[in-house]
Amino acid sequence: DTGVSQDPRHKITKRGQNVTFRCDPISEHNRLYWYRQTLGQGPEFLTYFQNEAQLEKSRLLSDRFSAERPKGSFSTLEIQRTEQGDSAMYLCASSFIPFEQYFGPGTRLTVT
Amino acid sequence: AQSVTQLDSQVPVFEEAPVELRCNYSSSVSVYLFWYVQYPNQGLQLLLKYLSGSTLVKGINGFEAEFNKSQTSFHLRKPSVHISDTAEYFCAVSEWSGGSNYKLTFGKGTLLTVNP
Numbered sequence: 001d002t003g004v005s006q007d008p009r010h011k012i013t014k015r016g017q018n019v020t021f022r023c024d025p026i027s028e029h030n031r032l033y034w035y036r037q038t039l040g041q042g043p044e045f046l047t048y049f050q051n052e053a054q055l056e057k058s059r060l061l062s063d064r065f066s067a068e069r070p071k072g073s074f075s076t077l078e079i080q081r082t083e084q085g086d087s088a089m090y091l092c093a094s095s096f097i098p099f100e101q102y103f104g105p106g107t108r109l110t111v112t
Numbered sequence: 113a114q115s116v117t118q119l120d121s122q123v124p125v126f127e128e129a130p131v132e133l134r135c136n137y138s139s140s141v142s143v144y145l146f147w148y149v150q151y152p153n154q155g156l157q158l159l160l161k162y163l164s165g166s167t168l169v170k171g172i173n174g175f176e177a178e179f180n181k182s183q184t185s186f187h188l189r190k191p192s193v194h195i196s197d198t199a200e201y202f203c204a205v206s207e208w209s210g211g212s213n214y215k216l217t218f219g220k221g222t223l224l225t226v227n228p
Contacts (some may be wrong), residue, residue, distance in 0.1 A: 004155070006155075030137070033215065033216075035216075036203070040221075041220055041221070042116075042202050042204070042218030042219050042220050042221050043156070043202070043216070043218050045215040045216065045217070048215060050174065056215070085133070091155055091156070093156075096207075097159060098214040099144050099163055099206055099214060100144075100156070100158065100161065101158075101216060103148075103155035103156040104155050104156050105153075105154055105155045108153075
């Protein structure tokens with residue numbers, strides 16, 4: 001068990017560019033979550049997958065955001081036409097038992 | 113929708129002193145409660161959880177928390193802190209939003225600083 005991994009750990013991009021983040025969950029976990037954490041705040045729910053199906057999306061997830069989980073394994077989160085307000089830590093979590101979510105180290109996005 | 117309030121944004125303490133980090137939640141249904149710890153530039157690590165049963169739950173690193181339904185609280189305690197406990201602590205409630213989704217709603221966090 002190597003834990004949840006996320007790549008990259010840090011990303012600096014210019015406003016208007018597209019970025020994509022990857023999350024590799026713990027191998028036997030069928031549930032996968034994305035959260036966003038801004039400075040001084042707790043994480044906020046973005047979206048949820050069970051296996052390959054995206055079952056819920058938060059209102060925070062504008063149409064510039066898209067997430068996928070092909071084959072129910074790794075997941076990607078893409079942000080198109082980034083804005084400065086997108087600067088945050090993007091956290092991925094996975095679980096097998098519904099109440100125990102294990103978090104990755106996060107991807108810190110800075111939009112200049 | 114459920115919400116979580118962490119009453120203190122910062123808690124400074126001296127090493128070996130006891131500490132309590134306070135958390136209140138609002139919910140109209142049964143809840144599942146969690147405390148996570150976040151060290152600088154890292155993800156969140158689960159400290160402990162309350163699902164049902166005994167209201168006093170023990171977690172890792174000597175932490176414990178008590179669920180109080182009447183006061184809707186889930187305060188985190190440690191009898192003697194170490195420098196290495198310096199971190200941000202988040203209280204969270206699991207909100208069932210249909211199907212198999214048990215998404216977490218977090219408080220804003222409490223920064224625990226342990227001074228020598």
